[in-house]
Amino acid sequence: MSGDGRGDGRGAPRRTTGLGRVLVALYAVFAIAAVSRAAVQIAERFSEAPLAYALSAFAGLVYVVATLGLGRTGPRWRRAAWVACSVELVGVLVVGTLSLADARAFPDSTVWSGYGAGYLFVPLVLPVLGLVYLRSEARAARAGR
Amino acid sequence: MREAFPVLVEFTPVSGALVAVVCSLALLMGAWAVVTAARDRRVGRAHLVGLAVVELAVLVLLVAGVVRLVAGPRPEELATSIAYLVVAPFLLPAGTLWTLADRSRPSTLVLAVACLAVVVVAYRAFLLFEVTA
DSSP: OOSTTSOOSSSOOSBOOTHHHHHHHHHHHHHHHHHHHHHHHHHHHGGGOHHHHHHHHHHHHHHHHHHHHHHBOSHHHHHHHHHHHHHHHHHHHHHHHHHHHOGGGOSSOOTTGGGGGGGTTHHHHHHHHHHHHHHHHHHHHHTTO | OOOSOOOTTSOOSSOHHHHHHHHHHHHHHHHHHHHHHHTTOOOOHHHHHHHHHHHHHHHHHHHHHHHHHHHSOOBSSHHHHHHHHHHHHHHHHHHHHHHHHSOOTTTHHHHHHHHHHHHHHHHHHHHHHHSBO
């Protein structure tokens, strides 16, 4: 995959273009999946595993912020995307480790359990891709392309 | 979960064969989108026809799912199963609209993401419908 498709020099579009769009699409899928999963879990059986389900809801929220932050342009959205992707990376690493180390604390799995193994490890890869994209975009902007 | 193959007498409108067809078509379409992006071509009418075929298969799966919910044994995770059926038909139209809205080269890859999402949703729905209460 080449990185030259980013942007097409039409001033500053309001929405992210190019490769970033693919990332936004991936994030949108995960935002919908995580939020709806959390909604079902909390509505049906919150008391069974309150920690895991609250975490699911939190993860969903982070994905929504990341989707919006990457999908829109402007410094505020970008900052939101930075924070969301960082929180996500820390979250998937911490929760992934905890879910393996202390399985009893997580009787039901979340998106981040086992480093996102239930979701083909996409939850682990996504924040890294997001941060790489944000960095390359910031660099390109600084270089005044 | 699925120790044995489903017995023929069992009522399974959401069959493995149907899900396999949906997944294969979606994978083919996704691969086509990747090739299109790699060759730096734009999404054209042929792609839309292909997407329509995949969407048709998804709709058949949706009907099968509804038939199963109405007539067959209820899946254990009822709410989740319904959610999968509801989301499934919207994936490709959303991806298509998005791709057409920004006709840049990588934008074509959004179609591949949507197709992959269809594969995952169809397969997960299949697993959910296998586990009955």
